[in-house]
Amino acid sequence: MKRTALSLLSLALLGSAALAQQVTIKINGYGGTDPAIVGDLINKFVKPIVAKDNINVVYEPLQGDYNKALTTLLAAGNAGDLLYLPGETAGGFIATGKLLPLNGLVSTTPFIKSLNSVFTVKGQTYAIAKDFNTLSLVYNKDLFDEAKVAYPNANDTWKSLATKLTAVKKALPSGYYGICLQPGFDRFGAFAYAEGWKQFDSAGKTNLLSKPFVDAFTWYTSLAKDKVGVTPSEISQGWTGGCMQTGKVAVAIEGNWVAGFLKDNAPNLKYGSTLLPKADATGKRGNFLYTVGWALNAGTKNKAAAIRVLNALTSVDAQNYVLSEGLAIPSRTALQNNPFFTKAGAGSENARVVFQGATDGFVSGFNFGPAGADWSKIVDTALASVLSGQKSVKDALASAQADMNKLQSR
Numbered sequence: 001m002k003r004t005a006l007s008l009l010s011l012a013l014l015g016s017a018a019l020a021q022q023v024t025i026k027i028n029g030y031g032g033t034d035p036a037i038v039g040d041l042i043n044k045f046v047k048p049i050v051a052k053d054n055i056n057v058v059y060e061p062l063q064g065d066y067n068k069a070l071t072t073l074l075a076a077g078n079a080g081d082l083l084y085l086p087g088e089t090a091g092g093f094i095a096t097g098k099l100l101p102l103n104g105l106v107s108t109t110p111f112i113k114s115l116n117s118v119f120t121v122k123g124q125t126y127a128i129a130k131d132f133n134t135l136s137l138v139y140n141k142d143l144f145d146e147a148k149v150a151y152p153n154a155n156d157t158w159k160s161l162a163t164k165l166t167a168v169k170k171a172l173p174s175g176y177y178g179i180c181l182q183p184g185f186d187r188f189g190a191f192a193y194a195e196g197w198k199q200f201d202s203a204g205k206t207n208l209l210s211k212p213f214v215d216a217f218t219w220y221t222s223l224a225k226d227k228v229g230v231t232p233s234e235i236s237q238g239w240t241g242g243c244m245q246t247g248k249v250a251v252a253i254e255g256n257w258v259a260g261f262l263k264d265n266a267p268n269l270k271y272g273s274t275l276l277p278k279a280d281a282t283g284k285r286g287n288f289l290y291t292v293g294w295a296l297n298a299g300t301k302n303k304a305a306a307i308r309v310l311n312a313l314t315s316v317d318a319q320n321y322v323l324s325e326g327l328a329i330p331s332r333t334a335l336q337n338n339p340f341f342t343k344a345g346a347g348s349e350n351a352r353v354v355f356q357g358a359t360d361g362f363v364s365g366f367n368f369g370p371a372g373a374d375w376s377k378i379v380d381t382a383l384a385s386v387l388s389g390q391k392s393v394k395d396a397l398a399s400a401q402a403d404m405n406k407l408q409s410r
Contacts, residue, residue, distance in 0.1 A: 023305045024056040028070060028080035031063040045318040046309060055305045074098040077299055081306040082313075085127040085295035087118045088367040093295075094119075095370075099126045100296040105307055111314075111331045112358050118365035119293045127293025128314050131328030133255035134287045134357030135190050136350055137161075137277070141270040143250040147171035152251065156277040158191075158219050162228075168250045169228045177235075178228040179251040180243030181220065183384040185376045186288070186366065187240070187253050192216040193286030193362040194279035200369055205408055208379070208401045215281065218393050221386040231387050244271065255290060256329055256354040259347040273350040275357060285361035291331070329355050371407050378403045 029038055038059050046057055060080060062069040067089050073079035074096065085093060093099060101124040102108070108116045108125050115129035139152050147168040152161055165178030182188075189199075195212035207213065223229035230249065237243050240252035245266045252258070253276065262269055276285045294310050296303070312318065319330035323340050329351060330338070341352040357363070368375040382400040385391040391399070 022054045022056060023302045024058060025050075025082060025302060025306050025309045026080035027057065027059045027082045027309075028062055028073065029059060029084040030066055031061040035059060035061045041313070041318060041321065045315065045321060046312040049312045049315075050305070050308050053305070053308060055308060057309055074297070074299075079297050079299070081297055081300040081302055082310060083295045083297060084130075085119065085293040087129075087289065087291040087293065087365045089372070090119050090127065090293070090365075091121065091367065092370060092372070094121050094126050098298055100298040100300075100303070101126060102128065102296065105296075105303075106310060110333060112333050114289055114358055114363050114365075115291055115293075115331050118289055118291055118367075119295070127295040128310065129291045129293045129331035130314060131319070131322060132289055132291035132331055132358065133257065133329060134289060134354050134363070135187065135253050135255055135276060136273045136353040136357060137251060137275065138244060138254055138258055138271055138273050138350065139251045140244065140247065140249065141272055142247075143168060143172065143176065147250075151272060152274050152277070154275045156274075157280045157283075158277050159280050161277040162219075162223065165223065165228050165251060166226075169226070175248060177230040177243075177249045179223055179230075179253075180235075180237075180240040180249045181223060181229040181231055181387060182240050182253070183231055183380060183387050185379040185383075188217070188220050188379070188383055189366075190253075190276060190286040190288050191220050191279070193288075193364055194276070194282060194284055195286070196282055196284075196362065199364065199367075204369065206369075206375070206404050208382070208397050208404055214393070214397060216279070217382075217386075217397060221383065221393060224387045224389075229387075231384075244269065256351055259350045263347060271346050273346070273353045275353055275360060278361070282362075287357045287361060287363045288366040289358060289363060290366050323351070329358075371410075374407055375404075378407065 042057050042059060070079060103124055106128060111129060115132055116125055119125055119127040137152055144151050149164050149167045152164060169178045192213050195216045197210060197212035200206060232239055232243055235243060235246060241254050241258045241261050243249040244252045244262060247269060276287060278285045294313055296306055300306050316332065319332050319335055322328050323330050323338055336355060340348055378400050382396040385396045386393055
């Protein structure tokens with residue numbers, strides 16, 4: 001009896017010791033579908049690795065406006081040990097000093113350099129990209145075949161692509177279009193980069209009247225001439241992926257997210273993907289990096305454990321899983337040779353093109369600078385006014401620059 005009681009006491013003491021040593025790492029990320037996806041990733045590829053070190057991992061999504069919610073949590077000292085850091089707002093969060101530089105703590109070498117640069121300020125890297133997207137040119141094969149026009153390809157320039165789109169439009173009945181044009185910086189901006197335009201100068205100011213920007217803006221909006229190009233709203237769609245779904249638009253500019261959408265909503269659509277066309281003036285193409293990184297809360301009391309979790313989340317096995325499931329494009333350079341990219345099928349082809357887009361031409365992280373979304377609204381408004389025929393390019397950009405000056409002088 002005494003031996004039994006002693007054994008129970010020993011077990012209790014051991015349990016208490018183990019519990020005392022256990023660390024829970026809390027992760028803040030997006031709501032929506034992410035909790036299910038990240039939860040699966042954590043259960044399969046993170047917990048088995050860190051459990052032996054007595055580390056538990058929990059995912060706590062922030063519903064609604066993620067940036068606003070995270071700002072509040074960081075200010076109150078209640079944010080997770082690890083955080084999603086959106087590329088477009090990274091600069092603002094880094095400036096708060098609430099994130100820990102990863103230099104010397106995590107190796108950035110295995111990851112695509114352009115992705116690292118999105119999260120690097122003054123030589124300090126504050127996040128590791130968990131995955132990413134770029135833009136690709138997605139085309140409807142049936143419409144090009146019917147119009148007897150060659151498919152778009154990686155050698156196309158703005159001029160040759162416009163020629164193909166015009167030919168498709170002329171060959172098809174009324175109600176069919178060459179390209180769907182989103183009136184937004186999130187698509188158009190890639191073309192401005194192709195012309196060599198810089199979003200911000202050394203003083204942090206934006207010049208919408210510089211020649212590279214005006215040339216790109218003029219070319220992009222010129223595609224609306226004679227209805228070769230159409231905006232999503234003109235055909236009762238909310239985005240250019242929706243345009244592709246209708247089967248009446250030959251080309252759209254989207255990221256890898258369109259593959260899953262078309263698989264579910266237009267399973268019989270025969271489509272291909274290629275890199276964005278090159279600017280005739282520079283011979284280069286532009287592109288965006290849409291990415292979210294894993295960042296470390298500077299206030300974490302469990303830094304070593306959080307780093308172990310971060311490394312597990314970005315491991316080769318974890319990123320192979322994400323890619324094979326068609327969830328996102330991995331950020332590790334070595335995975336460019338993953339067999340998934342060479343599989344037959346439109347989805348794999350699009351993934352391969354999106355991966356290539358990260359290192360081809362003038363590529364920059366998708367961000368708005370310290371002004372946030374207000375910056376983008378000015379460009380979006382100018383695009384919409386020209387694509388709809390309400391303003392000329394000259395008038396729209398003059399008005400936009402005046403608004404930009406006001407915004408950036410606050």
